[in-house]
Amino acid sequence: MLIDYHTHHERCGHASGKLEDYVRRAIGLGYSQLGLSDHLPLLHVDPDRYYPEMAMPLSELPRYVEECLELREKYRGSIEIRVGLEADYIEGYEEEIARVLEPYPWDYLIGSVHFLGEWDITDFRQTAGWEGRDPLEVYRAYYRAVKRSAATGMYDIIGHMDVVKRFGFGPDTEEGRAEARELALDALRGIAASGAAMELNASGLTKPCKEMFPAPYLLREARALGIPLTLGSDAHDPAKLGEGLDAARAQLREIGFTELAVFEGRRRSAVPL
Ligand SMILES: [Zn+2]
Ligand SMILES: [Zn+2]
Incomplete structure (x- = not known):
């Protein structure tokens, strides 16, 4: 079954295309389900003083959800639209994030x-x-946050779980790399214990790391741990919807996955891969 559960659109300021453009593209590609999952507005930094074009303003969130719901009705019968959000986990802001998402x-x-x-x-x-920082310290802080994000129980899917590798920065000794792998595996065990699903995010293929998120060794371990997997292209342009997902499906099959996790009203079910 063709699905894409990780997509963005122009509201965030760094993606192009309207929500409906993604819906039409998904129908054109023969998708069964499309998940709309734009970025959570910035909550822990002052959006006016931070880097621009990170996420939609908080005032837009109600309209985003409303538009998603309208599209879900409009295209009922052609495609199943799922209304989601890529909600940052920020240590120390758990209550505020929950309050913003709750309505x-x-x-x-x-x-x-x-x-x-x-x-x-x-x-x-x-x-x-990264300059002047010990890359292993960054990896330690990153995977601690991933583990905590899963432990909150606030999320249905853990996103791009090893994205810390994105720009190719990391430990440069064999010992450091071994520790980085162990940190990732430990975070994965935390995800398994939490009961959350995880995505295979194909966007890493076009980033400096040239590898999906997460790496194959983590997918193999996820399979062994019984973590349900879903798929996301992380498209920021309607033309890139589903990019890399053929390779992602092939990789999951090779590892032994036969199903994908899908969600409706925050209830998980499985569809054939
Ligand atoms: Zn984005
Ligand atoms: Zn992301």
């Missing part, structure tokens, strides 16, 4: 770690943050 009828929430404090480790404008 809406989400189908699913993706919990993603982008921020370590005020540093967005996934933003290409902020890669100077």
Whole structure:
């Protein structure tokens, strides 16, 4: 079954296309389900003083959800639309995040770690943050946050769980790399214990790391741990909807997955891969 559970659109300021453009594209590609999952508005930094074009303003969130719901009705019968959000996990802001998310009828929430404090480790404008830091310290802080995000129980899907590798920064000794792998595996065990699903996010293929999120060794371990997997292209342009997902499906099959996790009203079910 063809699905894409990780998509953005122009409201966030750094993606193009309207929500409906993604819906039409998904129908054109023969998708059964499309998950709309734009970024949570910035809650822990002052949006007026931070890097621009990170996320929709908080005042837009009601309208975003309303538009998603309208599209879900409009295209009923052609495609199943799922209303979601890629909701940052920010340590120390759990209550505020929960309060902002609470009023809406989400189908699913993706919990993603982008921020370590005020540093967005996934933003290409902020890669100077690695300078003068011990990369292993960054990995330790990142995977601790991933583990905590799963433990909150606030999220249905853990997003791009090893995205800390995105720009190719990391430990440069064999010992350091071994520790980084163990940190990722430990976070994965935390995800398994939480009962959350995880995405295979194909967007890493076109990033400096040239590898999906997460890496194959983590997918194999996820399979062994019984973590349900879903798929996301992380498209920021309607033309890129589903990009890399053929390869993602092939990889999951090769590892032994036969099903994908899907969500409706925050209840998980499985569809054939
Ligand atoms: Zn984005
Ligand atoms: Zn993300």
